[in-house]
Amino acid sequence: MLTIPCATLCWHIPALFAVFNAEQLGRIVESLERNLLTPIPLCFVLGLICTQIHGGIKIPKELYLAIAIFLLMSIGFIGGHELAHEYQEHGISTIWKPALATLVLGCLTPITSYVVLHYLGRLSIADSAGIAAHYGSTSAVTYAVANSFVEQTQHPANSFLPTLVTILECPGIAIALVLGAALSARERATKASASGAPVRESKLGEALYEVMTGQSIMLMAGLLVIGFISTLFMDTKGFQPFYDFFQSKGMLFRGALCIFLLEMGLVAGERLGDLRKVGPFLVAFGIVMPLIHGFAGVYLGHLAGLNLGGCTVLGAIVASASYIAAPPAVRLTLPEANPTLSITAALAITFPFNIAFGIPIYFEMAKWVGAT
Amino acid sequence: MLTIPCATLCWHIPALFAVFNAEQLGRIVESLERNLLTPIPLCFVLGLICTQIHGGIKIPKELYLAIAIFLLMSIGFIGGHELAHEYQEHGISTIWKPALATLVLGCLTPITSYVVLHYLGRLSIADSAGIAAHYGSTSAVTYAVANSFVEQTQHPANSFLPTLVTILECPGIAIALVLGAALSARERATKASASGAPVRESKLGEALYEVMTGQSIMLMAGLLVIGFISTLFMDTKGFQPFYDFFQSKGMLFRGALCIFLLEMGLVAGERLGDLRKVGPFLVAFGIVMPLIHGFAGVYLGHLAGLNLGGCTVLGAIVASASYIAAPPAVRLTLPEANPTLSITAALAITFPFNIAFGIPIYFEMAKWVGAT
Amino acid sequence: MLTIPCATLCWHIPALFAVFNAEQLGRIVESLERNLLTPIPLCFVLGLICTQIHGGIKIPKELYLAIAIFLLMSIGFIGGHELAHEYQEHGISTIWKPALATLVLGCLTPITSYVVLHYLGRLSIADSAGIAAHYGSTSAVTYAVANSFVEQTQHPANSFLPTLVTILECPGIAIALVLGAALSARERATKASASGAPVRESKLGEALYEVMTGQSIMLMAGLLVIGFISTLFMDTKGFQPFYDFFQSKGMLFRGALCIFLLEMGLVAGERLGDLRKVGPFLVAFGIVMPLIHGFAGVYLGHLAGLNLGGCTVLGAIVASASYIAAPPAVRLTLPEANPTLSITAALAITFPFNIAFGIPIYFEMAKWVGAT
Amino acid sequence: MQLYPLKLVTVVGETVIMDDIAKEGQQLGASGYTLSEVVGQGSRSARNVIVGASKTMKCEFVVPMDLAEKILKHVSYTYFEHYACIAWLSDVQVVRGEAYVAK
Amino acid sequence: MQLYPLKLVTVVGETVIMDDIAKEGQQLGASGYTLSEVVGQGSRSARNVIVGASKTMKCEFVVPMDLAEKILKHVSYTYFEHYACIAWLSDVQVVRGEAYVAK
């Protein structure tokens, strides 16, 4: 069942770009304009500009963390709420296919990333695995921005998309870390024997556990369950204030997203100087890989029955790279990997690319594969 | 006037449990379900689970403090607003009795706690007085959760309940600390003479003053006055945005409460390991004492004319134990007292018990004593 | 063009106070009452009281910073939004005159302040220039409170006032610092030659750049542009949640302002003890200078065509003194200046004076010069 | 560069007592103090943790030897028995150190 | 005032390893540790910065000489190659210092 879509996928990619050159480019540009000239990406741009002119905007770390917590809780809670409605209406019949597709994508993307980085880009085992861990996972903020985008185009995504974000968070990191640890075992074994310190060996298990019980997963999955249960057991009136607080179309979510993207712009801007250090291959990787992963997400999403908005958002989250859960896990398990490479690629290339150009492109891809 | 209700109270307690065994247990269970399966207690449970599986949720201290400030201001402001309405309609005729009842309860509960702990539980003077200071005061978050509960059951509490929270905050701590300091004077005198350091002697006054001008009291009482004055002097339209910001049924208050209870769950969860250290007596104390104090609150509240919701909430706040104002005051004045005992009892036993089971039980108690 | 209004201005000042003594005092008192008995100034008073009784309210620094960021973003965003409407309707015809008037005021007020401080008050060059930098700039929170005031009196200010706040932020600091650096050049030159350290010399440029790209300017001007662009390019429905989040009449802005003023009260209260240190001249300066600057703002605003609310708010922001952007800039460039003087004047005298008495007075002044 | 030999007294302990220690150090004659927030674990700290506030703080005094002894004595007599804390002394060479010797 | 000569081991490094270092120090025999958040720059730190968390931490141990050596050896072997960190030793005089010597 899986080989066929994969084959079709490979067949589609060149066609995709051919078609894009001709007809849809105009629509993409228009879509870009509508996407870019809204407060969320503009706040990101403000952050970028601020770092370039050495301006004084400083978002306290605690505000950044507070907003991250709110966004994750919000995504989970509303996800659980919508899932409860979906479940009450359709059981799991509409959900299991997209969930499976997401799991498959979560397992494939770290491997495609690793292969491209190690064999095409000639990066070391540790660096390749480290970067693959970032691209195998996902970025909740990219989800939030993509979701805002499709809502603004009047094509809201299927209600259970937050569930898919949760599914996509872990497997990619886990697979890439295990891969990296296994492949670099010899190197590390020799070094460990020289220094007589077997301590580091044991940190893979620890790090995997930490990823799976990390803040992102715990908050999203936890609030998903809470949202699900309280939707089933509470009356609408009692539920309303919680819904108003967490809802993703509401002022709090959108406003918090503005401040968060301002900070992301500041952080990404500080990384822009590292672009020269990482070299042209990684820059290209940070743009082309998301397009390929994004198309895979859109395509499998369509096969699994997602609507136009759903395909777009799935494309965006598959295309996105983690910059919260992955870095410390990689740092602990693959200390030889240079964190500048992975964080610059994820944060200073792929994240802004997705926010500005990727999401409208996945939207057009989704239309093009026939999602409605 | 006071001896009669006290006597009746004692007479009622066994009857209470007898009746509960038979008929109302079903209603309590139902009520529990309706209470427990809502986001606020579920967030507490998520925090507990997170600590047990060593998950990665971390609420920055500053977010926790910010929410605490907001909740206290909110309780005070809306309290002052409602008090102004009550005052305009009825003068102080409806308020003075509940206020007096609360004051009486604030003075009695530290003493009952001390007696039970020292004579029944055979704890040292310092430990007994330290724990009594916690149980003599109250927990503003328990108030907020109880208030949400009665609003969800369509039995909102009397409008001046926040005033009662403010009244209940201080006396219990003050009485317990003075008691503890006086009773342990000999022990402390001998020690002080040996070391030649009379410094600590003077800290009781300091600590009492700090309790009375502490953050909780200042914010609640201060905003109560502000809410009162601005209700009297502002037109409705100008007042509206402030009301919307602070109102306890609104999304901000409820949402903030979710995040706060998540953190409380994390803190209580870290304390669960100490349950073994504190021993079975203190665990039983942390459950039974609130039931007794809660019933006293419900009963006196009913005598003082509170409605069904009001009796429930008064029961809950009398039953609750302070874990914000009391700990540092006790630590400074009774340094021999082991803080693990008091904080574990207040935070890991009584607080979750009240949130999950206590509040619905006080609600049934309130119905049973005839509140409407 | 400028000499005439200046002359008229000087002519008006004595007349102003003469008239105030007779007729309008009653209206000012009434206006004061309506202004003072609202949550925003009352929260400031609560903060003051708390410091005087050594109460325990502590606003975490990060909450304070988070609110400051939100307020600045909000002022900018709504300013940009309103500016876009104004621009669509009238082009720049209604805006250029008030903008020019504001720029003129921004250049004059540091000079008047310096002259009064150095020649009348006999303060040192450095101290005079340092304080002048504070009074030449503006306080965004005073703007927010003044704006709330005129909205509550049903005389909302012209929509482009936030743009004027942005214009007023920098020039005053820059002019005062350059003045101070130039005038104290000889003193500093001799000292520098003695110690052989030319390092400090170069910090003027740095400090000026830091003021012009400081947090206040970047956030206000940045969000102004973002608000402007997104108003032009987004449909109303998509824009709504951002508007709701940032809008200055909304609950978030008003509520955040309450907490901010509470903290301002705490900070100002801690400074009250310094009032004796700064001496009677500076106390008088901190009250009279704002009245003069405020009248200049009201008057020029009226000449430039602002409405009643607009004149009041322009008066208030010209009268206000910076206590965020100015202090570090002055500290770096004029280290001989005693920061206690400038901060006490700006924060413990002028800020509370404006909040409590100044704003209603500027409102009456605006009526009196004929603004409608 | 003229340097002046003095002592650095460092006290790490529960937050609840650290403000008092800083003030008492000044009362004993220290010209100033430097406080910072830390997180720590020791033999007693687990028992003494308090919720809702930073758990532990560090307080440093730059003082002459006799004053250092006085501060350490005071801290150890007053707080060591019931509060989680640790205190130590080290040698430092202070710039313009005369200013930090009690008048 | 009876003071006990011990060593103060200070390690400054990337946040991601500092919790482990603190725990490993205790496992090696330290009676406690004191952690604090710092910000730093060094020869490698620019390369190793991680987003979204405090970048650097400082960890201090008050221990006897032999244990100090053990901790420094462990830290230097395990972390110096791949992580940004620096470690040093200094002499301190500790109040009631016997308590901090491993049993």
Add this chain to the structure above:
Amino acid sequence: MQLYPLKLVTVVGETVIMDDIAKEGQQLGASGYTLSEVVGQGSRSARNVIVGASKTMKCEFVVPMDLAEKILKHVSYTYFEHYACIAWLSDVQVVRGEAYVAK
């Protein structure tokens, strides 16, 4: 365990100058620095407090003796007169200390 004797320079002062001090220390030759937020009081600090920002910071440099003197001299000439600050020196034994000696 090979340890290298170096100096630890500690400067505590108003936040507004501490970033500059850290950078100037590096320019003079220090291989790195460690900054932390503290709260303090001294003879002048009350006068010099600035609102809205952390009031005081501590900056530490691990450097050889000659560089330590240079940094202290620079800091004392440039900042001691007008800014609230204190600076001192202590002896440390640094792991792989060669790395921190200016090339």
